[in-house]
Amino acid sequence: MLGRIHSIDTFSTLDGPGIRTVIFMQGCFLRCKYCHNPDTWSRESDHSRDYTSEALMHIITRGKPYFDATGGGITFSGGEPLLQHQFLKEIFILCREIGISTAFDSSLYVSTNIIDNLLSCTDLVLADIKQMDRAKSQELVGSGNELNLSNIELINQRRVPIWIRYVVVPGWTDDRKDVEAMARFIAPLTCIERVDLLPYHALGRHKWSMLGIKYDLKDLHPPSREQMMELKLLVEKHSSKQVVIHE
Ligand code: SF4
Numbered sequence: 001m002l003g004r005i006h007s008i009d010t011f012s013t014l015d016g017p018g019i020r021t022v023i024f025m026q027g028c029f030l031r032c033k034y035c036h037n038p039d040t041w042s043r044e045s046d047h048s049r050d051y052t053s054e055a056l057m058h059i060i061t062r063g064k065p066y067f068d069a070t071g072g073g074i075t076f077s078g079g080e081p082l083l084q085h086q087f088l089k090e091i092f093i094l095c096r097e098i099g100i101s102t103a104f105d106s107s108l109y110v111s112t113n114i115i116d117n118l119l120s121c122t123d124l125v126l127a128d129i130k131q132m133d134r135a136k137s138q139e140l141v142g143s144g145n146e147l148n149l150s151n152i153e154l155i156n157q158r159r160v161p162i163w164i165r166y167v168v169v170p171g172w173t174d175d176r177k178d179v180e181a182m183a184r185f186i187a188p189l190t191c192i193e194r195v196d197l198l199p200y201h202a203l204g205r206h207k208w209s210m211l212g213i214k215y216d217l218k219d220l221h222p223p224s225r226e227q228m229m230e231l232k233l234l235v236e237k238h239s240s241k242q243v244v245i246h247e
Pocket of ligand 1: 029032036040080107
């Protein structure tokens with residue numbers, strides 16, 4: 001089977017536990033206003049290429065000593081990796097056979113069957129929550145949030161560990177009511193091990209202009225450290241989950 005891959009990072013410490021090989025898949029159907037990888041949106045792009053499962057496994061297995069020493073593994077990210085869920089499943093099965101831990105990082109705006117089919121060979125899901133308010137989600141990412149939230153509940157029912165990822169975008173996702181609603185939603189979900197709060201940053205802005213796409217957030221500044229700390233305390237108070245602020 002072939003997978004269309006944007007890029008591969010063979011030494012990440014940000015996308016799950018330990019040292020990880022992160023495979024960024026090409027293609028995404030959302031249009032998040034803060035996206036720093038708009039070059040992954042198109043299913044085809046000059047910067048991406050097809051890999052066979054054999055070629056990708058050759059790269060992945062080189063990292064096994066690091067995975068074993070640090071509790072790491074592989075993470076599929078993107079783009080939206082679940083657009084190529086059959087390829088993910090093939091790679092996950094091969095990884096499991098040789099003792100490599102598996103994770104995917106997804107918006108979860110995909111059909112429930114796709115997720116369910118993958119969970120039997122998944123060790124960790126990095127699950128985005130974009131916005132708890134449906135109308136704001138529609139405006140921010142181009143889609144409502146129903147599938148996102150119901151899929152998180154499904155993963156929890158299947159007893160697969162989850163790390164939530166929430167991007168704090170000033171004026172878009174930092175309203176205390178929205179953050180509190182997110183904390184209350186995750187509070188009863190026992191498989192959620194931690195929440196990562198990611199401050200909005202504009203590092204990918206140049207890609208938008210290179211692609212000729214209008215960047216609506218051009219006047220936006222990242223949230224302050226104090227604001228991130230306030231939101232961390234708010235989530236901890238209403239969810240009792242471990243909250244980590246990314247730099
Ligand atoms: S889901 Fe991720 S890759 Fe897709 S538009 Fe949103 S931030 Fe970008």
